[in-house]
Amino acid sequence: MRTISPPTRIDHRPEIDGLRAVAVLLVAVYHVWFGRVSGGVDVFLLLTGFLITGSLIRAVERDGRIRLGAFLSRLAGRLVPTAVLVIAVTLVGARLFLPEPRWRETLTEAVASALYHENWALARNAVDYLARDTAVSPFQHFWSLSVQGQFYLLWPLVVGLAAWWAHRRGRAPRRVLVVALVAVFALSLAYSVVVTRADQAWAYFDTGARLWEFALGGLLALAVPLLNPPRTARLILGWAGLVALVSCGVLLQVSTVFPGYAALWPTLAAVAIITAGTTGSRLGADRLLTPRPMRYLGSISYALYLWHWPILVFYLEYTGRTLASPFGGALVLALSVALAAVTTPIADRLVALVRAGGGRSARVRAPALALACLLPLLTVTGAWTARMDAEQRRLEELIGDPLRYPGAVELVDGERSSYPDPVLPDPASADQDVPVTYEEGCNQTIAGTEVITCEYGEEDADRTVALVGGSHAAHWFPALEEIADRHGWRLVNIVKGACLFTDEPQRYRGEPYTECAEWNRGVMDELADLRPDAVFTTGTTTSLDTSAGFGEETLVDGYVDRWRELDDLEIEVVAVRDTPRPGFDVPECLATDEPSECTAAPEDSMARTSPLEDAALPDNVSTLDLTDLVCDPDLCRPVVGNVLVFWDGGHITTTYMRTLAPELERRLLTATDW
Template identity: 55%
Template sequence: MDPSTPKPLVTRATSVTSATSVPDDARIKGGSGGFRPEIEGLRAVAVLLVAVYHIWLGRVSGGVDVFLMLTGFLITGSLVRSVEREGRVRFAAFWTRLARRLVPAAAVVLAATMAATYLVLPRSRWADVLDEVRAAALYHENWALARGAVDYLAREAAPSPVQHFWSLSIQGQFYLLWPVLVALAALAAARVRLPFRATVLGLVTAVFALSLSYSVSVTASDQAWAYFDTGARLWELALGAILALVVHRVRLPRGLRVFLGWFGLAALVSCGVLLSVSTLFPGYVALWPTGAAVLVILAGTTGSPHGADRLLTWRPLTDLGKLSYPLYLWHWPVLVCYLEVTGRSLASPLGGLGVLGASLVLAWLTHRLAEGGLDRFTRPAARRTPAWSIGIAAALIVPVLAVSLLWSDRIDRERAERAVEMAAPESYPGALAVADPALASVLADVPVRPDPADARQDLSWHHQEGCHVTLASEELVVCDSGPQDAERTIALVGASRAAHWYPAVHEAADARGWRLVSFTKSGCQFSTDTSYRDGVVFDECEVWKAAAMAELEELRPDAVLTSSTRATLNGERVHDGFLDMWAWLDGLGVEVLGLRDLPRLTYQGAECVESGPVDRCASPVSASQAETDPAAEADLPPNVTLMDLTDQVCPGGTCDAVVGNILVFWDHSHVTATYARTLAPAMEEALVEATGW
């Protein structure tokens, strides 16, 4: 054969494997018997991009998208050849072999991550990490993160050391779906006498088109959710499937293949630099890295000394490709622990090398011991049985699940015990100590409550009953308390930093016999301004605001209590839309009680207290609040009365993490429900003064 003649580019995996794991002999055979080691090099490039961008740049590279495409490429080829060889899909063999190959390494990393969580991470994060460990072990971490991505309060949390399992979860769900799809294609082809490969190609092309269309739509409307949505990512795997079915028919001149190889590699490496992957993907923009990887595969082994495959088949790179799966598993928890210990947001040049080096060592050990070492304990014949494969996977993953469940149960029991301690109000005066310095001086030496580990769950009845809706919801949930025939009705309306006042407002209203109606939504200011989130119109907020205005128009409360300013570390101001909304309420004959926004902190409340000492957990009011209330200087409608309780939360011009033995802020801007309840007397006094009722 003429060396310049392109060789067939059929790829044959020696075993079914994840795109981030490798075949037993680390070789991918071509249809003519040649090898395709450049795919191993492509894996290495992808995992290096993922690790380097995470460690030093704090960005997303597009490397994960390459892994998804390669998964579709390899798995589809394996399944199709299996059907052609045996006439059917051997479901049990397929799934158990995957479990044997993928679960041991994942179980080892998850177990180690739980140990590191206990040793390194603050207790306030333990419960969430354990929940995500179980989600990762059961391959639905992507959905756990999708729910968190649209939860404004969850968005404030530090990254989980297992959040990178989201892509492996999508792959796991793909492994369940794809054999069924191929089997259905085989059945359909036999029934209607169509070529099997053509039937599979038609089916996966339809999946590609539907998923890509959905992905473009949902990414435009809710990118945070779409990023983790299996349906919005499935087209990337289907693209690899299409390539697996047509690549052997592609005949390209060697010169063009040399160009495509380098162009694809350059496009892949530059993707994360030129695009904001984390805010744009997975819509059509994700065609950039996946398309780049397709070009590299189409280029194949060129035989040219100037081809990209010369680099991709370089022995150190292909050896790294063998470690791509365990390296991907290890790099993120190692990085999260390093950042927690050092207090950094990005790794230093030297520290990053340490993270990468440690990850490589752990990946090599995992590859040697967890991925292959267990086979030494059984006879060769037993290793090939489904029972052995599933037994090994279960023996490793079940203890991980059991430990995480037992640990979570212990956390819940301890949390319940701490709640009982709060029944001693004399030891936990909270804001009452601000009004009574003598009380502050004789406080008992008791632990801070709520415990930092419980802080994120320290929410009011308003939150627990769903009155406060998440980012993704557009539903208006109206909660009503107090006498229906009360002489006065107050409506609490706004975003999350209006909602955190609810316990104080509720107790004040209850003491006065007022009716309290409340409805709030995360990230949605009660303003006539169009709301934006991640650069696009926040449609859920716009729908919610329209419903809120309709409710107020029908309800006609005596007063609406809402935020009068927005305080951020960039300053404090009054939105024009606030003033317009207040003027609209004036037209309804409704009074407005404008409550000044609390300062935003320079620290995370619960985590700072836990890491101690508490004295360092302090932030000046001036870091985010203006010297004078901006609302007081605005041209206010006549129905507006301003209120300011900053001194009750941040006495003396400083926002301390703990006041009167109670944790004030659970994150950098939201007050715990426990502290808010101690604000009830101050809130009642302020409301009476503002309204004259």
């Protein structure tokens, strides 16, 4: 048996290459065949903290300072060209394989990925009820690279400030840096635990909730030269770490519990493997990490991580599968490895050319190379977006002609016609055709609890109507706004995503929706102060639960009690029956199929008769049923009167809502005697 020597401070440690290989293989394999997250990304975050902290503190000890420009230049030269190449190829793939309604969002995320803020774009979508749930972005994996990019900007400041303080106090930089990193670790981990518990979807992409993983890697970098575990301990650490790392994704649902304290599992597993080091023992776990094939995979892990996800997304889109088949998944991995093997040497050669000669010219060439890669990409994405915007504006100019775009009027008149003009809104940008209240920040998000009120119309109006409820109340706003303008009413918007106007406990994506309960309590206080003449809200809620043979539309528990509370405040209620839910993304369906293939039956999501008809309602309640303005008696079509009805799987477009405003007005005035 060879002698086991303690880990030493060296620039290259072969077991780290092997650890990278294991991490990237876990990420790819779990994505491809299991549709799960493995915890491998957390290992990359820890390794980044380990390597960057070690590099920066050695620079401080060698030169007395950190050359920030040189540091960032080296990183830009090494990371940006490969990332931009993958983004560019992915955009070509998006044009070929993704339906047109997803192009705009894909372009937005391409720019966010190139500029290293994709994690925040995904965080916003994660708490946005209107964000598409089914469409997987080919740039989604760039979230972790964005977090790392933000870390690269922050960490030199952390190390530099620690070094400056150490110099002022005459102390060793490493000791001061240990204190700083312990503080970052403790604060970030505490924040991560709290925010993960409060809003895990946001926390997953939050840089602040991930900083502790980098700090843990930094602490390990400072501790490794001092560590010399005995032989048996190192063998146990290596195997314990490797087994724990591989089993993490099997035993934990990483995507729903990370980061928080659960992310200590893969990060501490990586700490154990690095602490064990290269033992040289035939019994050591590093025997699996240090063979040449593993070290080679580790050396191309960055490019492999970048390539595997878009290739998988396009494969799934092309085949219509949700998970790869054994053979298809093997092809995805093989192609990913091949592309990584080709692009990594190219990037390495570019880096070598940039560094050739050293000195100031090398520091200038690195950012110049990064800009040379970024500028064409940003130019192309900008031009593509501008072209889509121009086409959308051209189409919107046509919408004012009621003969070409009657929308709901076609259902009122009962006459169908054929139209030579394109459907509006354009399915490619239908997800932008939402009430203006979203853009103006007037609708509370899933995570928020504050009651946001936005008022439209004259303050001294004779009548005030409050629109209250969730997103299925919100999509009535465009029609109500037109009616309010015609009658001089004041319209008050009080909306929160996925939150019904009731005190009864609610759930969102399977979890208790406590934010909704708190918001609802605040809404009643707001209405008591505001004293509107009427509240316009949904009177039922529709569902796609067909276990009983038809849609489970219900009069929600607590609705009537809430309306009685409003009656005590002398506030009228207009309870509108909820709208149908096709249950699939209508614009995406139209991008690939004929309109006749994108229909749904009303009873798929609605009861055969409105639950409001036989309900014992307070005297202050008027009911409306406008289902016949959205669907035919036996069919919900995606396009009515040349106007797209749904912008997703259940929300009505603003354009269509405006076409039904005149009929809503007539029925509203009849029902209420206003």
